[in-house]
Amino acid sequence: MKKLPVFCPSCESNLLVSELSCSNCDTVISGKFDLPQILQLSAEDQEFVLQFVLNSGSLKKMAIQMNISYPTMRNKLDEIIASLHPNSNS
Numbered sequence: 001m002k003k004l005p006v007f008c009p010s011c012e013s014n015l016l017v018s019e020l021s022c023s024n025c026d027t028v029i030s031g032k033f034d035l036p037q038i039l040q041l042s043a044e045d046q047e048f049v050l051q052f053v054l055n056s057g058s059l060k061k062m063a064i065q066m067n068i069s070y071p072t073m074r075n076k077l078d079e080i081i082a083s084l085h086p087n088s089n090s
């Protein structure tokens with residue numbers, strides 16, 4: 001299956017879901033649906049969030065596992081938080 005694109009290759013706006021299909025009976029539903037916020041993150045950021053959950057929210061464990069320094073992990077998480085709250089300064 002192809003990777004889900006989240007940004008328009010033409011103007012870089014967020015993409016909407018306009019068609020959903022049943023893998024069993026091929027029923028197709030069309031409309032305009034927002035992608036869940038978590039899916040609006042880049043594939044790399046989604047992987048980070050997934051690993052964060054799988055590691056019970058321990059950046060320390062993730063840092064050891066991925067051999068990346070704790071401050072780098074912390075910065076990455078802060079970037080993701082900022083991208084999920086584009087209008088806040090925290």
Ligand SMILES: [Zn+2]
Nearest residue numbers: 022024025027
């Ligand atoms: Zn079906």
